[in-house]
Amino acid sequence: MSLDPATVRRIARLARIHLDEAEVPRLQDELNSILGWIEQLNELDVADIAPLTGPAQMALKMREDRVTDGGIRDAILANAPDRAGEFFVVPKVVE
Amino acid sequence: MLTDLTLAEASAGLADRRFSAAELTEAHLAAIAALNPRLNAYITLAEDSARAEAAAADAARARGEAGPLAGIPLAIKDLFCTEGLRTTAASRILGNFIPPYESTVTANLRRAGAVFLGKANLDEFAMGSSNMTSAFGPVENPWKPRGDAAAKLVPGGSSGGSAAAVAARLALGATGTDTGGSIRQPASFCGIAGIKPTYGRCSRWGIVAFASSLDQAGPFARTVQDCAILLGAMAGHDPKDSTSADRPVPDFAAACTRSLKGMRIGIPREYRAPGMSGAIEALWQRGLDWLRAAGAEPVEVSLPHTKYGLATYYIVAPAECSSNLARYDGVRFGLREEGTDLTQLYERTRAAGFGAEVRRRILIGTYVLSAGYYDAYYLKAQKVRALIHRDFTDAFGKVDALLTPTAPSAAFAQGANMDDPVQMYLNDVFTVPASMAGVPAMSVPAGLDADGLPLGLQVIGRPFDEETVFAVAAAIEREAGFDARPAIRAGVTP
Numbered sequence: 001m002s003l004d005p006a007t008v009r010r011i012a013r014l015a016r017i018h019l020d021e022a023e024v025p026r027l028q029d030e031l032n033s034i035l036g037w038i039e040q041l042n043e044l045d046v047a048d049i050a051p052l053t054g055p056a057q058m059a060l061k062m063r064e065d066r067v068t069d070g071g072i073r074d075a076i077l078a079n080a081p082d083r084a085g086e087f088f089v090v091p092k093v094v095e
Numbered sequence: 096m097l098t099d100l101t102l103a104e105a106s107a108g109l110a111d112r113r114f115s116a117a118e119l120t121e122a123h124l125a126a127i128a129a130l131n132p133r134l135n136a137y138i139t140l141a142e143d144s145a146r147a148e149a150a151a152a153d154a155a156r157a158r159g160e161a162g163p164l165a166g167i168p169l170a171i172k173d174l175f176c177t178e179g180l181r182t183t184a185a186s187r188i189l190g191n192f193i194p195p196y197e198s199t200v201t202a203n204l205r206r207a208g209a210v211f212l213g214k215a216n217l218d219e220f221a222m223g224s225s226n227m228t229s230a231f232g233p234v235e236n237p238w239k240p241r242g243d244a245a246a247k248l249v250p251g252g253s254s255g256g257s258a259a260a261v262a263a264r265l266a267l268g269a270t271g272t273d274t275g276g277s278i279r280q281p282a283s284f285c286g287i288a289g290i291k292p293t294y295g296r297c298s299r300w301g302i303v304a305f306a307s308s309l310d311q312a313g314p315f316a317r318t319v320q321d322c323a324i325l326l327g328a329m330a331g332h333d334p335k336d337s338t339s340a341d342r343p344v345p346d347f348a349a350a351c352t353r354s355l356k357g358m359r360i361g362i363p364r365e366y367r368a369p370g371m372s373g374a375i376e377a378l379w380q381r382g383l384d385w386l387r388a389a390g391a392e393p394v395e396v397s398l399p400h401t402k403y404g405l406a407t408y409y410i411v412a413p414a415e416c417s418s419n420l421a422r423y424d425g426v427r428f429g430l431r432e433e434g435t436d437l438t439q440l441y442e443r444t445r446a447a448g449f450g451a452e453v454r455r456r457i458l459i460g461t462y463v464l465s466a467g468y469y470d471a472y473y474l475k476a477q478k479v480r481a482l483i484h485r486d487f488t489d490a491f492g493k494v495d496a497l498l499t500p501t502a503p504s505a506a507f508a509q510g511a512n513m514d515d516p517v518q519m520y521l522n523d524v525f526t527v528p529a530s531m532a533g534v535p536a537m538s539v540p541a542g543l544d545a546d547g548l549p550l551g552l553q554v555i556g557r558p559f560d561e562e563t564v565f566a567v568a569a570a571i572e573r574e575a576g577f578d579a580r581p582a583i584r585a586g587v588t589p
Contacts, residue, residue: 015417017449052477052480072195090437
C-alpha cells in the first residue's frame with residue numbers, strides 16, 4: 001500500500017495539522033518508507049489470534065459513584081490562551 | 096565531592112549529619128550552573144524551590160521526621176506535571192504550560208522528601224531515540240569517544256536529559272518514562288542504570304501521555320541499588336490511574352543482595368541479530384559468564400516474534416499518540432495560532448506547535464486508525480502484540496529472567512540517523528518487545544566499547560517481578576566492576 005499526495009493531504013486534514021503544499025512530497029516519501037517497513041507484518045497469519053489491547057491484564061476496579069473532585073474552575077482556566085471571564089474564547093462557529 | 100556520592104551514600108551522610116541537605120543541593124546547583132549551559136540536560140531549573148525543599152528536608156530531619164528520600168536532589172523528566180513549575184514535554188505547544196496539579200509519581204517523591212532540581216530535557220513528547228527532537232535543543236552526552244574531546248554524541252532518548260544529568264553528576268537520580276526504550280537506551284548510552292518497571296507499577300496520572308498502553312515511569316541512577324530505592328518511592332497503586340496495579344510495593348533495595356544460586360537466565364536466540372557489533376556480542380557473552388560465576392544457569396530460549404516487535408510498535412504507538420495528542424487544540428491550554436475559523440485555528444496551532452517527528456507519528460497513527468485501514472494495520476498489530484506477549488509468557492515458564500544487550504550500538508553523533516526515520520527507530524530493536532509485553536526491564540552499565548563509550552546489558556523479568564530483575568542486574572554490576580566516568584562531569588570540565 002502506498003500513499004499518494006491526495007491521501008497525505010487527507011490524513012493531515014483528519015489530524016487537523018496544516019500542511020504547506022511544499023511539504024507534501026517529502027512527507028509522502030517518509031510515510032511510505034515507514035509503512036513499507038511495517039508491511040513485514042503481512043508475513044504472519046494472525047487470523048485466529050485474539051488482539052491484545054494492553055498489558056494490564058486486570059479487571060477494572062469499581063468505585064463508589066460520588067463526586068471526589070471539582071470546584072477548580074480558575075485552575076482549569078489558568079492556562080487558557082484566550083478567555084473571557086469564566087469562558088474559553090474561540091473564533092465564531094455559529095453565524 | 097558531594098556530587099560523586101551515590102544516592103544511598105548521600106542518604107547515609109545526611110542521616111549521620113556529615114552534611115546538610117542544603118549543602119548537597121547547593122553542590123548540585125553549582126554543578127548545573129557550570130555544565131548545563133553546555134550539556135542542556137535541564138530545560139527549566141528550579142533553584143529557588145529546590146533550596147526551599149532542601150531547607151524543609153533539613154528541618155524535617157531535625158524534628159526526626161525525615162522521609163526515605165529526605166534531601167535527595169533529583170532531576171524530573173519534563174513530562175511529569177509539577178504543580179506551579181513549567182512542564183513542556185519539550186514541545187512548543189506546551190512551551191508555557193504551568194500545571195495546576197502534580198503527577199502522582201512526583202507527589203510520591205515529594206512525600207518521601209526529595210528535592211527537585213529542575214525539569215530534564217527529552218525528545219518532544221518522548222518521541223525519539225536521540226533527544227534531537229526537543230524544541231529546546233539537543234542534549235550533549237557527557238561521554239566522549241577516546242581521543243576526540245570535540246565529538247558531540249547524543250545521550251539517547253527519549254529521556255536523554257535525565258540520563259545525561261545523572262551521568263554528569265548534575266543529580267543523584269532522575270525520573271524517566273519508557274514507552275519503547277526511553278529509559279533503557281539512554282541509560283546504556285550514558286553509562287548509568289535505569290529500569291522500566293512492569294506496566295502498572297507506577298501511576299501514569301499527571302504524566303503527559305504518549306502511548307497509554309505502553310508508557311511507564313521509572314528511575315535512573317548511577318547504581319542498581321539507587322534505582323531500587325527510587326522505584327520504591329515512585330511506585331504504588333493510584334485510584335486516579337485505572338491501569339495502576341493494586342499490589343504491595345516490595346522492598347526493591349533488599350532484592351539487590353539476593354543470591355542468584357539456582358536461577359535460570361534465558362538467552363533469547365533471536366536477539367543475536369545479524370550485523371551485531373563484535374563489542375556488543377562479546378559483552379553479552381561476558382554478562383553470561385558473570386551470571387554463571389554468580390551461581391545462575393544460562394539457558395537458550397526462543398522469542399520467535401522478536402523481529403516483528405518494532406513494526407508492531409510503530410503501528411500501536413503512533414495510533415495511541417494520534418489519539419492522545421488530539422487534545423492539543425489551542426483552545427484550553429498551550430500554544431494558539433489564530434485562524435479565521437475554528438478548523439484553521441486547530442490546523443495552524445498544531446502545525447506550529449508540533450515538531451517534525453511528532454507530526455509524522457500523528458499522521459501515521461491517523462492513517463492506521465482511519466476507515467478502511469484499521470483492520471489491516473491497527474487490529475493486525477494488536478494481534479501480533481498478543482503473539483509477542485505469549486513469547487514472553489512461554490519463556491518465563493522455563494527461566495527466571497532474560498539477558499540481552501540494551502541497544503544495538505553505543506551513543507552515536509548528534510545529527511546521525513536523522514534523515515531516515517526507520518533507521519532511527521531501529522535503536523529500539525532490543526527494548527521494544529519488553530514494552531509490548533509490559534514486563535519489567537533494566538539496563539545496567541557493563542563495559543566500554545573500543546572507543547571508550549559505555550554499553551549496557553538488559554535484564555528482563557516476569558510481570559511484577561522487579562525483585563529478580565534487581566537481583567540479576569546487581570550481580571552484573573558487582574561482577575562488571577564498571578567504574579568508568581564520563582569526560583564531562585561535575586568538577587571536571589575538559
